[in-house]
Amino acid sequence: MSQDFSRYEAVLLDLDGTVYFEDHPLPGSVDLIKRLQAENTKFACISNSTTSPQRVVKRLAGMGITVTPDQIYTAGAAAVDYVVKRFPNPRAFNLATEGVQDMLEGRGHWVQTDSEKCDAIIIGAPANRYADFERQRIALSLMRNGALAVGVCADRIYPSPRGWEFGSGALTLMLTYAANAKPVYCGKPEKVFFAELCRRLAVPPERCILIGDNLEADIWGAKQMGMATILTLTGVARPDDLKAIAADHRPDQVIQDLRDLI
Numbered sequence: 001m002s003q004d005f006s007r008y009e010a011v012l013l014d015l016d017g018t019v020y021f022e023d024h025p026l027p028g029s030v031d032l033i034k035r036l037q038a039e040n041t042k043f044a045c046i047s048n049s050t051t052s053p054q055r056v057v058k059r060l061a062g063m064g065i066t067v068t069p070d071q072i073y074t075a076g077a078a079a080v081d082y083v084v085k086r087f088p089n090p091r092a093f094n095l096a097t098e099g100v101q102d103m104l105e106g107r108g109h110w111v112q113t114d115s116e117k118c119d120a121i122i123i124g125a126p127a128n129r130y131a132d133f134e135r136q137r138i139a140l141s142l143m144r145n146g147a148l149a150v151g152v153c154a155d156r157i158y159p160s161p162r163g164w165e166f167g168s169g170a171l172t173l174m175l176t177y178a179a180n181a182k183p184v185y186c187g188k189p190e191k192v193f194f195a196e197l198c199r200r201l202a203v204p205p206e207r208c209i210l211i212g213d214n215l216e217a218d219i220w221g222a223k224q225m226g227m228a229t230i231l232t233l234t235g236v237a238r239p240d241d242l243k244a245i246a247a248d249h250r251p252d253q254v255i256q257d258l259r260d261l262i
């Protein structure tokens, strides 16, 4: 039976492990998004990606999924939003991605050297040219001089075709440990991520339903905000994981894949 979304004002759809895996759409994802578009249901695709919504749009287009940048919210976008809100016209250092570089354009100033004044450092995953060793060294120095460490997300690792890679959380902790500083994080499951997304969508959190594959980042993040939740078993969560979790962390519904909703 097809899922009735009419009780909700917006559907939040996780990307990695829910909509796609590497460069392939997962079963039902293309059709589910087409259905939401045909029914005029407000939706947003969400991701702990360190890049920009514009770049994710291109990636989705390659899988036959057509969405607009305002229908995507990434942890990278959340980190830039956080910095701009906390430090109007911020002086920031980019230890993340090209996407982050694009997003601060016209909203702040990029610090280039460790002799400049810096409000915040946006920290992504180390496998990026904006986060190479020389830039990590500049970031450490800026942090020791008081710049705030803004981790794009707290993810320890992420999968790539080569295997597991160090995540933003790993690099953020390495730097803040060295600088004896305390980081803030902006991706899922942080409240700041979901709160800013709901503000952009103009919907109250308790009128949203989230569909995701990660019990911590997606399901717990959404539950903290009072959202309804559906766990899909196409990504990181395994059926056995559900046995071990506390009742207040449990998803409202569990599906095999997105075909169960259409």
Ligand SMILES: [Mg+2]
Residues within 6 Å of the ligand: 014, 015, 016, 017, 018, 212, 213, 214, 235
């Ligand atoms: Mg996911």
